[in-house]
Amino acid sequence: MWGPYASAPRGMAAFNNFSRNENNPVWMLTWTQGDANNVATSPNPYDPFTPTSLAAAVASNHQNQLNPYVQDATAMAGMGSYYQGQGNFTQPLQYHLYAPLGPHRENLLAYQRTAHDFFFSDALREELQRKSEASLQVLPNSSLPAHIDHFHSLVPLDTTNQKNATIFGYPSWVYKAVSSKDGHIYALRRLEGYRLTNEKAIRSVQSWKRVSNSSVVTIHDAFTTRAFGDSSLVFVMDYHPLSKTLADNHFGTAGRFQGRPSGPHVPEPVLWSYIVQISSALKTIHSSGLSARLIEPTKVLLTNKNRIRLNSCAIFDVVQHDSPLSMVELQQDDLVQFGRLILSIATNNPAAIHNIPKAIEHVGRLYTTELKDCILWLLSPSNPQSAKGIDQFLGGIAGHLAANFDYTLHYDDQLHTELNRELENSRILRLMTKLNFINERPEFAQNEQWSETGERYFLKLFRDYVFHQVDAQGNPVIDLAHVLTCLAKLDAGVDEKISLVSRDEQNCLVVSYKELKRGVDAAFQDLLKASRRT
Ligand SMILES: Nc1ncnc2c1ncn2[C@@H]1O[C@H](COP(=O)(O)OP(=O)(O)OP(=O)(O)O)[C@@H](O)[C@H]1O
Numbered sequence: 001m002w003g004p005y006a007s008a009p010r011g012m013a014a015f016n017n018f019s020r021n022e023n024n025p026v027w028m029l030t031w032t033q034g035d036a037n038n039v040a041t042s043p044n045p046y047d048p049f050t051p052t053s054l055a056a057a058v059a060s061n062h063q064n065q066l067n068p069y070v071q072d073a074t075a076m077a078g079m080g081s082y083y084q085g086q087g088n089f090t091q092p093l094q095y096h097l098y099a100p101l102g103p104h105r106e107n108l109l110a111y112q113r114t115a116h117d118f119f120f121s122d123a124l125r126e127e128l129q130r131k132s133e134a135s136l137q138v139l140p141n142s143s144l145p146a147h148i149d150h151f152h153s154l155v156p157l158d159t160t161n162q163k164n165a166t167i168f169g170y171p172s173w174v175y176k177a178v179s180s181k182d183g184h185i186y187a188l189r190r191l192e193g194y195r196l197t198n199e200k201a202i203r204s205v206q207s208w209k210r211v212s213n214s215s216v217v218t219i220h221d222a223f224t225t226r227a228f229g230d231s232s233l234v235f236v237m238d239y240h241p242l243s244k245t246l247a248d249n250h251f252g253t254a255g256r257f258q259g260r261p262s263g264p265h266v267p268e269p270v271l272w273s274y275i276v277q278i279s280s281a282l283k284t285i286h287s288s289g290l291s292a293r294l295i296e297p298t299k300v301l302l303t304n305k306n307r308i309r310l311n312s313c314a315i316f317d318v319v320q321h322d323s324p325l326s327m328v329e330l331q332q333d334d335l336v337q338f339g340r341l342i343l344s345i346a347t348n349n350p351a352a353i354h355n356i357p358k359a360i361e362h363v364g365r366l367y368t369t370e371l372k373d374c375i376l377w378l379l380s381p382s383n384p385q386s387a388k389g390i391d392q393f394l395g396g397i398a399g400h401l402a403a404n405f406d407y408t409l410h411y412d413d414q415l416h417t418e419l420n421r422e423l424e425n426s427r428i429l430r431l432m433t434k435l436n437f438i439n440e441r442p443e444f445a446q447n448e449q450w451s452e453t454g455e456r457y458f459l460k461l462f463r464d465y466v467f468h469q470v471d472a473q474g475n476p477v478i479d480l481a482h483v484l485t486c487l488a489k490l491d492a493g494v495d496e497k498i499s500l501v502s503r504d505e506q507n508c509l510v511v512s513y514k515e516l517k518r519g520v521d522a523a524f525q526d527l528l529k530a531s532r533r534t
Contacts, residue, residue: 120422131241135185137176144175145227148234151177151188159248163192167298167312168319170194176239186220187239189312191319194233196224201321205235208314211288215281217301217311222318235315240303245311246274247297250345266345268367273306274345275374275397276404278338281310282331282390291330293317295337297350332382335393339378346375428487431520438523439463456523458509461500462490462516493517 137155144154154175163171170191177188196202208219221236250266278295285292292310299312316323323330340353343360346367352359356379364372374397382388394401439460466486469477489496493514500509 120425121418124418134241135176135239148177148188148225148227149223150180151186151236152180153178154188157187167294167296168315170233170319185239187217187237189235189237189315190228191233191315192228193230194224194319195231196233198321201318202233204317204321205314207288207290208317211284211290211313213281213284215277215309216284216313217309219314222314233318237311240301240309243301243303245298246300246302246308246341246345247350249302250348251297251350264348265366266348268371270306271342271346271367271371272397272400273404273407274308275342276400277308278310278341279390279394279397279401282334282338283394285310285313286331286334286390289327290317291327292334292337293320293330295334295341297341297344300341328387331390332387335378335388335390339375342378343375346371427491428484431487431491434520434524435459435463437527438520456519458500458511458516459519459523461502461507461509462486462511464503465498465500489513490516490520 138153139155142154144156146152148154154177157174157176165171168191170193173190173192175188175190176185178185202222202224205219205222209221212218217240218238219235220238223234223236225232225234278300282292290313292313293316294312295310299310301309301311303309325333343356343363344350344352346363347359349359352362360372360376363375377388377393377396380388438456466483469479469482471477490513493516495512495514497510497512500511501507
């Protein structure tokens with residue numbers, strides 16, 4: 001029999017079920033000392049529920065170690081370089097790595113936690129992984145050019161291969177591509193067969209580079225190329241993985257091409273959310289002395305649930321550079337196009353804009369008068385004495401702006417909660433990676449200074465203490481709470497002491513987490529130095 005539980009069987013029972021006794025909730029223990037079940041010789045037994053001891057613990061932690069991560073800074077920098085080769089990542093992603101534990105346990109007490117509480121929510125993790133998988137997608141035997149300017153690894157994003165020149169006057173294609181300048185992924189929109197006749201036209205994109213709004217797909221550049229075998233104009237934009245157009249989302253393929261109502265009725269709050277986001281985009285665009293020029297369902301991207309972005313800005317400024325319309329007129333037209341977009345989505349029919357009175361009547365039946373009036377205002381012609389403006393419109397929908405702002409703040413809070421859980425994971429992953437780098441390296445097997453016999457011996461014993469515990473009967477103890485607690489204490493380098501017993505039970509060492517942390521850092525630094533040796 002080996003392992004600390006052999007001499008302290010009381011602790012073993014308390015470690016089971018991912019929870020501990022009332023005085024030592026798992027998540028509190030991650031930052032404090034005083035785990036009575038460990039063979040602890042800690043000078044300050046800690047009670048997390050006593051305010052004075054909490055204050056004292058915080059103060060003493062501050063004194064000893066203002067920031068437990070600072071000591072790690074160089075090592076972390078090293079780890080950073082280790083992870084840089086992620087572009088070569090080919091391993092299939094594990095969507096169900098943290099599969100739900102089934103029905104949530106309702107018999108848990110307030111201080112108890114399940115494994116689920118320590119990790120990212122499944123839905124969000126899966127969504128992010130799908131997006132990263134889409135971003136890393138490659139097309140091995142593609143007939144597309146290998147390089148367009150400094151972009152490579154082109155993957156088409158169009159959902160059909162039908163040429164459609166109705167919107168821009170040129171067939172347009174969208175590709176995902178990687179920039180060899182910065183390694184980032186961009187979306188390239190190509191207008192096939194475009195010939196540049198006026199240099200000034202393409203320079204108009206410069207003003208769009210300065211437009212920064214969360215509801216506009218950011219434009220980075222535009223250039224002409226012959227790499228596709230024709231003369232093409234290419235716009236470089238932010239890439240939003242797995243996004244759909246509003247047309248795809250609300251009309252589907254059938255509705256979009258057959259021009260008849262399709263899909264379910266869109267809830268009014270969703271429409272208001274679209275209205276608020278497009279208004280915000282237009283506010284920024286118009287204040288920059290520009291106009292969107294194209295606001296229609298196939299050119300608005302849905303990048304997340306109810307999150308939309310205008311996706312064709314700057315294009316008409318180049319291809320219709322000589323428009324006879326003044327900027328004021330173009331901005332007025334933006335408002336009319338905006339009204340038509342909301343009308344078509346509210347009626348679930350892209351063809352609704354061809355019979356506006358009927359469509360408005362339909363909206364009046366399904367939605368509030370406020371929404372109907374808002375659409376009518378956008379569609380109505382401007383008064384020759386005072387032109388309509390986006391500021392006026394924003395004033396009219398102030399109540400919805402506040403509601404959307406509140407919704408966004410709630411969402412922000414929710415994401416922070418998720419982020420908080422992930423915080424634990426990333427530092428614990430780094431720590432586990434370090435431990436695995438250090439322990440049982442074959443090249444140091446005979447090295448007196450290394451793990452088996454040297455001063456790093458206790459790191460190997462610690463690994464056993466964390467992962468290879470057995471109970472009084474010699475059965476494996478599989479306890480996530482124990483692992484997370486030990487690793488979090490190691491990361492913080494707390495003063496608490498633990499006894500480590502060798503497998504043959506011939507050696508027993510009493511060390512503090514602080515000493516262990518120093519040992520891990522020193523061993524890892526040695527490894528880093530050795531890895532840089534030429
Ligand atoms: N910036 C982008 N990031 C990610 N995906 C994009 C981006 N721009 C467009 N896409 C995707 O590319 C596809 C094609 O976009 P496009 O604007 O050509 O729409 P479309 O419905 O094919 O319109 P059209 O009929 O005019 O070609 C869409 O599925 C869209 O989601």
